Amino acid sequence: MSIGIDTKCLHLEDGDDLDANYGAVSYPIYQTATYAHFGVGKSTGYDYSRLQNPTRKQLEKIIASLENGIDALALTSGMAAISLLMELFRQNDHIIIESDLYGGSTRLFRTVSEKNGLSFSSVDCTNIEAVEMCITNNTKAIYIETPTNPMINVADIRALAELAHRNRLLLIVDNTFLSPYFQNPLDLGADIVVHSGTKFLGGHNDTLAGFIVTNNQKISDDLRFLIKTTGTGLAPFDCWLLIRGVKTLGIRMKKAQENALKIAEWLKTQPIVTKVIYPGLPEHSGHSILKKQARGFGSMLTFQVQKKEFACSFLEKVKLIKFAESLGGVETLVTYPITQTHAEVPPEELARNGITDCTLRLSVGIEDSDDLIAEMEKVFNELK
Numbered sequence: 001m002s003i004g005i006d007t008k009c010l011h012l013e014d015g016d017d018l019d020a021n022y023g024a025v026s027y028p029i030y031q032t033a034t035y036a037h038f039g040v041g042k043s044t045g046y047d048y049s050r051l052q053n054p055t056r057k058q059l060e061k062i063i064a065s066l067e068n069g070i071d072a073l074a075l076t077s078g079m080a081a082i083s084l085l086m087e088l089f090r091q092n093d094h095i096i097i098e099s100d101l102y103g104g105s106t107r108l109f110r111t112v113s114e115k116n117g118l119s120f121s122s123v124d125c126t127n128i129e130a131v132e133m134c135i136t137n138n139t140k141a142i143y144i145e146t147p148t149n150p151m152i153n154v155a156d157i158r159a160l161a162e163l164a165h166r167n168r169l170l171l172i173v174d175n176t177f178l179s180p181y182f183q184n185p186l187d188l189g190a191d192i193v194v195h196s197g198t199k200f201l202g203g204h205n206d207t208l209a210g211f212i213v214t215n216n217q218k219i220s221d222d223l224r225f226l227i228k229t230t231g232t233g234l235a236p237f238d239c240w241l242l243i244r245g246v247k248t249l250g251i252r253m254k255k256a257q258e259n260a261l262k263i264a265e266w267l268k269t270q271p272i273v274t275k276v277i278y279p280g281l282p283e284h285s286g287h288s289i290l291k292k293q294a295r296g297f298g299s300m301l302t303f304q305v306q307k308k309e310f311a312c313s314f315l316e317k318v319k320l321i322k323f324a325e326s327l328g329g330v331e332t333l334v335t336y337p338i339t340q341t342h343a344e345v346p347p348e349e350l351a352r353n354g355i356t357d358c359t360l361r362l363s364v365g366i367e368d369s370d371d372l373i374a375e376m377e378k379v380f381n382e383l384k
C-alpha cells in the first residue's frame with residue numbers, strides 16, 4: 001500500500017510487525033549486544049549488534065522509506081556517516097565538493113581523506129559549467145549539500161545528477177537542511193543521500209545520529225560490509241530516540257518553516273541587518289529551483305549585521321534563542337559560523353563563500369514566532 005509522507009513518519013509501508021513485539025505501539029529497544037543460536041547455521045536473523053539490531057533495523061526501514069531508498073544505514077553521527085562514505089573510494093580517486101559545506105565535512109576531506117590518498121576540488125556547485133570543468137579521469141563523485149551550510153546556496157540536483165551520470169560519477173547529496181520531509185534527492189537522480197540525523201530527523205537537540213540512504217544495491221552491499229567492519233552503527237537506545245523524533249518530523253518542519261518565513265520577513269525591515277538569506281523569500285537565488293525540486297524551504301536562515309560588535313553582542317544577549325552549535329531541533333539556535341561550525345575553514349575559502357564576522361546563522365525552532373521576534377527586537381534596540 002502506498003502511504004503519505006506523514007504516515008511514513010509513524011508506520012512502515014509494509015505494515016507494523018505487531019505480532020513480533022507483543023503489540024507494542026512504541027517499538028521496543030533491543031538492548032542486546034549478541035543473539036543466541038538454536039543450532040549451527042540456525043540464526044534468528046541477528047548475530048551481533050555491530051552488524052544489525054532490531055531497533056536499528058526498524059529505524060533504518062523508516063528512513064529508507066522517507067527517502068525512497070532501498071536501504072538506509074543508521075550511524076553514530078553525521079560525520080560517522082560521511083566518513084564511512086569515503087571508504088567507498090580508493091587511493092587517487094578524485095571527488096568534486098561544494099565549496100560551501102559544513103566545516104566538519106571540509107575538515108574530514110582535507111585531513112583524513114587526503115591523507116588516505118583521495119583528492120578534492122572545491123567549487124560552487126550552483127554553477128554546473130564550473131563543476132564540469134573540474135572533472136578529471138580520476139573523478140568518481142560529486143558531493144554537495146543543498147541548501148548549503150551556512151550560506152543556504154541551492155544546487156540543481158537533477159542537473160548535477162545528469163552531469164554525474166553522463167560522466168559515470170556518483171552524486172552524493174547531504175540532505176540535512178531540508179530533511180526527507182521537504183526534499184528527496186534520490187527521486188531527482190542522486191545515488192546516495194547523507195544526513196546528520198542529529199538535526200531535523202532527531203529534532204530535539206538531544207541525540208547524535210547519521211544516515212546514509214541509497215537506491216543502488218551494490219552501494220548498499222558495500223556499505224553493509226563497511227558498517228560491519230568499522231563498527232559505527234547507532235546504538236539501540238539512540239535508534240529508539242530517533243524513531244520517536246521522526247514521528248513528529250512533519251509537524252516540526254512545517255511549524256519551524258512558518259516561523260522562519262515570518263522571521264526572515266521581519267529581519268528584512270531591520271536597519272541593523274544588511275542581508276537576509278532565506279530560500280523561502282522570492283528574491284533568493286535558489287527559490288525557483290526549490291519550488292521545482294523540494295516541497296518546502298526549511299527553517300535555516302543566515303543574516304548579516306552591520307558590524308562584528310553587533311554580531312557578538314547579539315550572541316551574548318539572547319536568552320530564549322540559544323547561542324549554540326547545531327540546528328534542526330525544536331529550540332531556536334543561533335550560531336556564529338566563523339568561530340564555531342566553520343572555525344577551521346581557511347580564511348580565503350570563508351571570504352570566497354561570503355562568511356564574515358558579521359554572519360549569523362539561525363536554526364528556527366517551533367516556539368511562538370512573536371516571542372522570537374520580540375527577543376530579537378529587544379536585543380537590536382540595545383545594540384543601537
Ligand SMILES: Cc1ncc(COP(=O)(O)O)c(C=O)c1O
Pocket residue numbers: 077078079080102104105145149174176177195196197198199208209210326
Ligand atoms: C550539513 C551537515 N552535515 C553533516 C553534519 C555533521 O553531523 P553530526 O554533527 O551529526 O556529526 C552537520 C553538522 O552540523 C551538518 O550541518
